[in-house]
Amino acid sequence: MPRRSDQGPDGARYRAAPRYTIVAPRDLPRAVASRFQLLDAVPDATAVLLPRDGTAAGARALTTETASLIRSLRAPRRLEAGDGGAHRAIPQMVLDGVLEVECAGEFVSGPAAHPVWFDGAPPHAASRHAALSQDAVHHGEALGVGGLELQHRLYQFNSRPATPEWRHRLGGDPAVASYLRAATTSPRGLVHTAEPAWHYWRRRARHRARGRRSPALKLYVSPGIEGLPEALDAALTLLQSVTGMVAVKAARDVYGLMRPDSLVAYFTDRAALDQAATHLAAALAGASPQGVPFTAECGCDGLLSWATDPPADSASLDWTGDSSWRAWITGRLASSLSAAASRPARVPGWVFALDRLSLDGVDPETWTPSALPWAGQTG
Numbered sequence: 001m002p003r004r005s006d007q008g009p010d011g012a013r014y015r016a017a018p019r020y021t022i023v024a025p026r027d028l029p030r031a032v033a034s035r036f037q038l039l040d041a042v043p044d045a046t047a048v049l050l051p052r053d054g055t056a057a058g059a060r061a062l063t064t065e066t067a068s069l070i071r072s073l074r075a076p077r078r079l080e081a082g083d084g085g086a087h088r089a090i091p092q093m094v095l096d097g098v099l100e101v102e103c104a105g106e107f108v109s110g111p112a113a114h115p116v117w118f119d120g121a122p123p124h125a126a127s128r129h130a131a132l133s134q135d136a137v138h139h140g141e142a143l144g145v146g147g148l149e150l151q152h153r154l155y156q157f158n159s160r161p162a163t164p165e166w167r168h169r170l171g172g173d174p175a176v177a178s179y180l181r182a183a184t185t186s187p188r189g190l191v192h193t194a195e196p197a198w199h200y201w202r203r204r205a206r207h208r209a210r211g212r213r214s215p216a217l218k219l220y221v222s223p224g225i226e227g228l229p230e231a232l233d234a235a236l237t238l239l240q241s242v243t244g245m246v247a248v249k250a251a252r253d254v255y256g257l258m259r260p261d262s263l264v265a266y267f268t269d270r271a272a273l274d275q276a277a278t279h280l281a282a283a284l285a286g287a288s289p290q291g292v293p294f295t296a297e298c299g300c301d302g303l304l305s306w307a308t309d310p311p312a313d314s315a316s317l318d319w320t321g322d323s324s325w326r327a328w329i330t331g332r333l334a335s336s337l338s339a340a341a342s343r344p345a346r347v348p349g350w351v352f353a354l355d356r357l358s359l360d361g362v363d364p365e366t367w368t369p370s371a372l373p374w375a376g377q378t379g
Contacts, residue, residue, distance in 0.1 A: 015076040111345030127297035136293040137350040146338035154330040170254040217267040223287040234283040244272025
């Protein structure tokens, strides 16, 4: 990755961006407060960074240390050793427009500050899934939309169309359950539940609930809708025997089944995930892969990939309760692509978005967690 350093130019001055203010959670406007219902789950979060126009977009939960650093930069100054651990968030805050860095006599932020930390070379796609993920970001940049619409379009990338034939064939719960052969799970000793969007299968034995500090490891099985019945059967067989494999879910309607992430298995540790992936690769050899964007490859054929959900105590500057890895990823990509579209940049928007994401601990060449907040938690 072409990252240069965490500190930026030697001796550079920084200042807080004038478009933000820091407020106590109790002083948030009502329209913004709903975004921070889970503020108490963020360790040491005592303040909220709020755009001066009072809008929710761009509002962020702040730790005491980060809030103190931003307040101390109301007047331009150089960073000092006493600024503490918030130092590591400086590149994120500058590229997000929260702080500004002085370059060639002017203060810049956002895409204009990209060359301070990156040399402009695009990330290399190290796998089929990585190439698919880059295609998704290219697509998002070309759409000309932003906000939640852009995040939704990124999240749904590589879904197949629900054609009239498939809508007729899978028109309702009984038809979907029959197609997936869900009834055959009863003799397995598994518990089946149906929620609005998903079928779930778990062992009958109860498992101790894991704390928020233990992220859910996910194995995505993506053979396309034609191969889902066989893939589900293979995954449920493993659910009975692989220690550390705790649940399997499959989409409940035709639109969900057309998504690339329509079949997911959950694990408590990486060894169990790898064991299951090895067995599934053999059992499903020859299946035509669909592929799940923004996930890390398991093998080389695009059928299997994995991810881990971000923990609540994310070291990122902001945290708004996103519990899904792909929702967390696409939310950040959408924000960066929107920033690149609205401000001049020396690199394409998709390159800026991927480089910005790398500062949150995601390797955009492999789509694996590469640093905090996942260090030591992925097995």
